[in-house]
Amino acid sequence: MALSAAGLGSMGKTIKIILIVVIIFIVMGAIAFFVGKYLGKKDEEQGDKGKIPAETDWGRELTQSESEAAQTHAKKLYEDMKGLNFWQRDMKIYSDYLASSDRVFVAAANYFDDNYGDGDNLAQWIDDESYTATNFKDAQKIADSIIERLAKFGIIV
DSSP, X not given: XXXXXXHHHHHHHHHHHHHHHHHHHHXXXXXXXXXXXXXXXXXXXXXXXXXXXXXXXXXXSOOHHHHHHHHHHHHHHHHHHSSOOOSOOOHHHHHXXXXXXXXXXXXXXXXXXXXXXXTSOHHHHHXXXXXXXXXXXXXHHHHHHHHHHHHHTTOOO
């Protein structure tokens, strides 16, 4: 079973082809990795800010009352969550916010992000809070509902 010179020649050609294919896959994989990394960083820079339904900016195309309601919701939520909180939550603030229209709901989240978030969006703030000291039995359900609704508009934890 000796290998002939012709057999070694064709075997070398096959190895070269396999090596070229492997190198092509490695290069394509590296390109895909760096392009994906670039696109991910680009998305990260834009943040998790949701868009107002049919609108692009929280302060434009809103009526005066919608804009004021969004600002009020954002401020009340921030006031209730800021600092270390071991006391009860005012769940009326959260349930009122949850009951707002889609436009006001998203506008308030964007206003919160712009003015109070300190790098975290509203969904992250609400998720980080503890509702165990609140005697309102549905406190965690309301918080989870807000987070779920925010996710529907692209504002995720």
